[in-house]
Amino acid sequence: MHFILRWLINTVSLILITYLVPGISVASFYTALIAALFLGIVNAVIRPVLIILTLPINILTLGLFTLIINALMFWFVSSFVKGFDIIGFWPAFWAALIYWLITLFTNSLISEEDKQGE
Numbered sequence: 231m232h233f234i235l236r237w238l239i240n241t242v243s244l245i246l247i248t249y250l251v252p253g254i255s256v257a258s259f260y261t262a263l264i265a266a267l268f269l270g271i272v273n274a275v276i277r278p279v280l281i282i283l284t285l286p287i288n289i290l291t292l293g294l295f296t297l298i299i300n301a302l303m304f305w306f307v308s309s310f311v312k313g314f315d316i317i318g319f320w321p322a323f324w325a326a327l328i329y330w331l332i333t334l335f336t337n338s339l340i341s342e343e344d345k346q347g348e
Contacts, residue, residue, distance in 0.1 A: 232340055236333075240266040243332040244314075250328060253321030257313030265314040268307045269329075277303055300326040 244262045248254050256262045280299050281288065288295045301323040308316040316322045 236336065236340065237263070237266055237270070239336045240270065240329070240333060243329060243336075244269075246332075247325045247328050251321050251324045253317040254325050255315045261311065261313035265307060265311045268311055269304070272303050272307055276306075297323065297327065300330060304329070 241259070241262045244266055245256055245259070248256050256265065277299060280302075281296065284295055284299065301319060304326040305316055305319065305322040308314050308322070316325065
């Protein structure tokens, strides 16, 4: 159940990001659902590999290079999901940052709900 709730929250946050960050567009709610699903898959599979491969530069930048990786993952997903368009690196960067903040907040709320339910 929590998976579906997080997926819907991430979908709504993707739609919200299109209003906040110029250069990003989502064609429909269905497209946002697919994009949020692919973002989750890419962040679970490809992102950890990239984090390990770029560990030296991540250490040198005190972890700030992770923001670049997040933006590249966002941009990567937009390249193969039709109707989810990002024009340029900087819109992808700001969108990834906002998306991360929203998911951080919602994940903390959902995990607190789990602790109270036990």
